[in-house]
Amino acid sequence: MRIVLVGPPGAGKGTQAAYLAKNLSIPHISTGDLFRANISQGTELGKAAKAFMDAGNLVPDEVTIGMAKDRMAQPDAEGGFLLDGFPRNVSQAEALDESLKADGQKLDAVLDLEVPEDEVVKRIAGRRICRNDSSHVFHVAYSAPKQEGVCDTCGGELYQRGDDTEETVRRRLEVYHAETEPIIDHYKAQGLVVTISALGKVTEVTKRAMEALGRSDA
């Protein structure tokens, strides 16, 4: 399956993507993770992306689209993928449509995770992420690790993303409404959008998502 996951920052895209990708046996491709990996490796691409990310703005399309396409062209993504954080504006969605069409492929679904705005800010401000694996996500109040600052799953160090401050979250939400939400209409016109509530336990949301994708069997 070829799936796009969309939703505001803090909707739980990364967490859900990890479970869904595992259930569906497809790679989880997160442009945010790719940028963060480039930043920690000190690459030119990482240097180009950092200031935009720190400010809560989108990294320019010239950088982002090429990086996403390169990742989708890897052998593990031949049979499908779950995109998390890409496309994030209509021109990226059009670039993705064109690139899939050129390869005789198409998307199967766009899964839209809905969550109220005040919940988003609470979720993000308390979010802590494992340095070893960004799908190991905790929250200081909602799902605290057994030992503060240490990942329950792998023992890695937990940290707060530099762009997870309240001020930057508000900017990221503005960017989401202005730039990313329009892709939902873009994909509605193609009959691809399924919307689910992202509230509740992680396992409940995953179940809802699998049902919405018609894959509760997987």
Ligand code: AMP
């Ligand atoms: P995320 O991990 O998806 O929340 O992304 C973190 C940040 O990376 C975003 O706030 C953007 O600055 C940047 N980013 C990730 N994906 C994209 C994209 N598709 N287009 C532009 N910027 C992106």
